Amino acid sequence: MLKTRARFSFSFGGTSIEAYPGDSIGVAMFRAGIRIFTRSFKHHRARGLMCVSGNCPNCLMNVDGMPNVRVCTTPAKAGMNVTPQNVFPSLKFDWLSILQKLDWLMPVGWYYKIFTHRFIWSIVSPFIRKAAGLGKAPPIINNFSSTTAPYDHSYIHTDVAIVGGGSAGLTAAIENAKQGSRCVLIDDQIALGGYRRFGTVDTNKNENLIQQAMSEKQITILSHSYCFGLYEDRLLGVVQLPNDNTQGESVTHIRADRVIIATGTFEAPLLFENNDLVGVMLSSGVERLIGLYAINPGHQAVVIGDGARAEHIASLLQHAGIEVVSLVHSEQVVSALGSEQVTGIQTVTTRINCDLIVVCGHLVPNAGLLHQAGASLEWVDDKGAFIPTHLPSGIDAIGDVTGEHITPAAGPSSLNNDSKRCYVCFCEDVTTSDLRTAIDEGFDQIETLKRYTTVSMGPCQGKMCQLSSIEICAHKSKRSMNETGVTTSRPPNPSVSLGALAGPNHLSVKKSPLHNEHKELNAVWMNMGDWKRPFYYSRTRATTMQACIEREYRAVRERVGVIDISPLGKIEVKGRDAGKLLNLVYTHRFGNLKVGRVRYAVMCDETGIILDDGTISRLSDEHYFLTTTTGNTEFVVQWLEWWLIDTNWDVHVINVTGGRSSINLAGPKARDVLSQLTNVDLASDTFKYMMCRQAEVAGAPATLLRIGFVGEMGWEIHVPADYGVHVWKSVLEAGSSHDILPFGVETQRVLRLEKQHVIVGVDTDAMSNPYDAAMPWVIKLDKEDFIGKASLTTQQSTSVHERLIGFTMINDTHLPEDGAVLVCSGAPVGRVTSARFSFLNKTVIGLAWINADLAKEGNSIAIRINGNPAPARIQQAAFYDPSGDRLRM
Amino acid sequence: MSFRIPCPQCGTRSAYEFRFGGEVLTRPRTDADADAWYRYSFARKNTMGIQTEWWYHRLGCRQWLQVVRDTKENRVLATSFIEKKEREDCA
Numbered sequence: 007m008l009k010t011r012a013r014f015s016f017s018f019g020g021t022s023i024e025a026y027p028g029d030s031i032g033v034a035m036f037r038a039g040i041r042i043f044t045r046s047f048k049h050h051r052a053r054g055l056m057c058v059s060g061n062c063p064n065c066l067m068n069v070d071g072m073p074n075v076r077v078c079t080t081p082a083k084a085g086m087n088v089t090p091q092n093v094f095p096s097l098k099f100d101w102l103s104i105l106q107k108l109d110w111l112m113p114v115g116w117y118y119k120i121f122t123h124r125f126i127w128s129i130v131s132p133f134i135r136k137a138a139g140l141g142k143a144p145p146i147i148n149n150f151s152s153t154t155a156p157y158d159h160s161y162i163h164t165d166v167a168i169v170g171g172g173s174a175g176l177t178a179a180i181e182n183a184k185q186g187s188r189c190v191l192i193d194d195q196i197a198l199g200g201y202r203r204f205g206t207v208d209t210n211k212n213e214n215l216i217q218q219a220m221s222e223k224q225i226t227i228l229s230h231s232y233c234f235g236l237y238e239d240r241l242l243g244v245v246q247l248p249n250d251n252t253q254g255e256s257v258t259h260i261r262a263d264r265v266i267i268a269t270g271t272f273e274a275p276l277l278f279e280n281n282d283l284v285g286v287m288l289s290s291g292v293e294r295l296i297g298l299y300a301i302n303p304g305h306q307a308v309v310i311g312d313g314a315r316a317e318h319i320a321s322l323l324q325h326a327g328i329e330v331v332s333l334v335h336s337e338q339v340v341s342a343l344g345s346e347q348v349t350g351i352q353t354v355t356t357r358i359n360c361d362l363i364v365v366c367g368h369l370v371p372n373a374g375l376l377h378q379a380g381a382s383l384e385w386v387d388d389k390g391a392f393i394p395t396h397l398p399s400g401i402d403a404i405g406d407v408t409g410e411h412i413t414p415a416a417g418p419s420s421l422n423n424d425s426k427r428c429y430v431c432f433c434e435d436v437t438t439s440d441l442r443t444a445i446d447e448g449f450d451q452i453e454t455l456k457r458y459t460t461v462s463m464g465p466c467q468g469k470m471c472q473l474s475s476i477e478i479c480a481h482k483s484k485r486s487m488n489e490t491g492v493t494t495s496r497p498p499n500p501s502v503s504l505g506a507l508a509g510p511n512h513l514s515v516k517k518s519p520l521h522n523e524h525k526e527l528n529a530v531w532m533n534m535g536d537w538k539r540p541f542y543y544s545r546t547r548a549t550t551m552q553a554c555i556e557r558e559y560r561a562v563r564e565r566v567g568v569i570d571i572s573p574l575g576k577i578e579v580k581g582r583d584a585g586k587l588l589n590l591v592y593t594h595r596f597g598n599l600k601v602g603r604v605r606y607a608v609m610c611d612e613t614g615i616i617l618d619d620g621t622i623s624r625l626s627d628e629h630y631f632l633t634t635t636t637g638n639t640e641f642v643v644q645w646l647e648w649w650l651i652d653t654n655w656d657v658h659v660i661n662v663t664g665g666r667s668s669i670n671l672a673g674p675k676a677r678d679v680l681s682q683l684t685n686v687d688l689a690s691d692t693f694k695y696m697m698c699r700q701a702e703v704a705g706a707p708a709t710l711l712r713i714g715f716v717g718e719m720g721w722e723i724h725v726p727a728d729y730g731v732h733v734w735k736s737v738l739e740a741g742s743s744h745d746i747l748p749f750g751v752e753t754q755r756v757l758r759l760e761k762q763h764v765i766v767g768v769d770t771d772a773m774s775n776p777y778d779a780a781m782p783w784v785i786k787l788d789k790e791d792f793i794g795k796a797s798l799t800t801q802q803s804t805s806v807h808e809r810l811i812g813f814t815m816i817n818d819t820h821l822p823e824d825g826a827v828l829v830c831s832g833a834p835v836g837r838v839t840s841a842r843f844s845f846l847n848k849t850v851i852g853l854a855w856i857n858a859d860l861a862k863e864g865n866s867i868a869i870r871i872n873g874n875p876a877p878a879r880i881q882q883a884a885f886y887d888p889s890g891d892r893l894r895m
Numbered sequence: 896m897s898f899r900i901p902c903p904q905c906g907t908r909s910a911y912e913f914r915f916g917g918e919v920l921t922r923p924r925t926d927a928d929a930d931a932w933y934r935y936s937f938a939r940k941n942t943m944g945i946q947t948e949w950w951y952h953r954l955g956c957r958q959w960l961q962v963v964r965d966t967k968e969n970r971v972l973a974t975s976f977i978e979k980k981e982r983e984d985c986a
Binding site for chain 2: 237238239241261612613640644647648651652790791795796797800
């Protein structure tokens, strides 16, 4: 039936592979005669299709640049480019397969045994990193400029989420939908129906269930999607793999009132020598190839197993035209024969030639999600399986995952097997011999055994090896299965690509009301928190950044400049008790601040650490105007509101950051410019430094603060956002006769550094208190109470360990990076927090933290730049205008 | 961390809408001894089990609430806007 439909092709390592609609990549390759799909992690052994259900690690390949794709369950698409991974140079001939002959060099835990000296590791690690491992990470996609991000996220809230689209899951979905519940059904295979899809029993009934579920409006079906985690409060993480309509993977967050796990069982391999040869397949994998794709995986088969299951498989093979040479009980098996592909099997009594070994393995309840969510797994002897019990509330398990229909597969035949080729863990090449050695070495608890041998830590996350490793551990340490226990299940399982978790880029961007003005002035942008701010304004193409900044710098120092400070946090605090609140949360005293005055303000937490700084202006008796650091605005508002809870104080805190457009006009000619736009008397004896007024500027209602972050006479002008552009343009026009220039953040940083003005969060960190930061004058310990008073009282009298100092570099124009180390006699004694080239004396200046005993005026220090110490000198007073005369002009 | 918090104002929402604000503590009186201030400022109980803590609904009503949470199970037992913050001196 399949062959009547249109064929298409994709590329595998340069050759063209034909596929039919409905094929997975791996199945199409298998049909084309490809048998070796991967080379193993450590020994580079040839591996071929084994489970054909997306559980084992044997078919991981690179598909269109994405590494580690399970090709056996990934639908083939025309034009795909599929390449093998971890092969040198090809799957068929991999010279690193020599590694299996050298495995005596790599015993279990060999990292700990051999690399006992750093020197050895430095020589060997490049080789190990190349030889071991999986696919290579894809190149970084720069999502920031792309509007068509390949990944997506979506959210679903539902009554019931059902994981597993087999007959149990379908039935549950239909029943719940009939009772009026909204259901989401998640299935990880190419088509719904579970194992009944390729069986011979109840196929019509199954088909009916699928049709019913698909036509039920209350049921949302996420097919070809896998659930990688069941988190608190029944949140499911689901990856929807790309289909015909979508470009990339999508992570769906599903919140359900009830979760039903119907994940069924999977088959795990049996232990015998060479159990990893190409041509040794799990019975369910063979069923899939024959039942779903009409592909015969071999000509002469040996079936390992007993009972009804083995007989069923044997008859299936015979029906398909495969000769069943023998049916062997698992206890009889000694070894599979062949160098890479199966040529026969050695039993206790005889040797049989064949090209396919079909293993009826352990049926393991797929209970990982239940275990993650907090269910226990208990060993039940007569099922030969760990069965989930004690399910958390709101989570149910139905169908085969509960252990119904499971019978033990094979006796513990190979638990004494000490072969170096009897693989327990196919992901990490861990053998029975490795596990037994590790247990002999004392790692006899399942969790330590896992960590020491890495068993169950590979891409399949223990699906293939967990049961066998527990059996070996229990057997050898003479404990029961329940005493041995299972290792903890943690999400994500199966793995999720980091791109899918990150999702599309939804960075929020905040723009100043003056954004378009800056654009027209050729602003070079920088990101500050969420804000876009002009870094500097570029001139002609030939003008360097440094030249542009120097030009802006000279305008401010010699004439007048203007900067947009709209992103600055702005908070109005109003009410009878406003002063009381500010007295409590700021270290300085504010209740006594006179109307019309501005004061620098520092906020600490109870441990005395600086949280934020800014200015507080008293506009009227019950009206204060606060500015905060750009990134801290929300935090400060929340902090103020928190301290207000339960006080019954009459205070209103209003965040007006977005409602104001703010500029700082600064420079010796600032008064001349501003006086053209306002009637307020700006004379130095009436509008003094650190005073504030409410006035009209260019006709707009404005709050004027006379402060000097950049070290010149200047005014902050805050106006309603709608007037921002008008005021900005008016200021530029009024300043044109003085050749006014707008300046950017970088210029502002040079200007403020020459004044040694600290930026909280840049020059201070989560360990800085005001004493260490050399501003003890902001703390008023004689206040009755304020946040941090108790801690700061202690810190005042205890010795300071580090101090913030200014430094000038001597004879060196190299700029130390942020965090550059200060050295003294070869030992680190501090770190640079800010450094800039100062146009003042044509030297590099900066701020740094240094051990307190070295923080003396004029001391010589050394800063490590590019590995070499560069000389510098401590200067604790401002580099520019230390007396502050220029602020008061 | 995928649990939900029933906000008294907005209803049950993902914990990601909220900001954690720490254990609910009692601020000592200004005349308390250094040890009391030390314990209040630096020592945290880190209860494994039920504790009362502050959360701020930043992507909702923008109000502070108190949440009674089982930290072991990450299960929220009760939430409320606070009538009485157990702080002895706020004058």
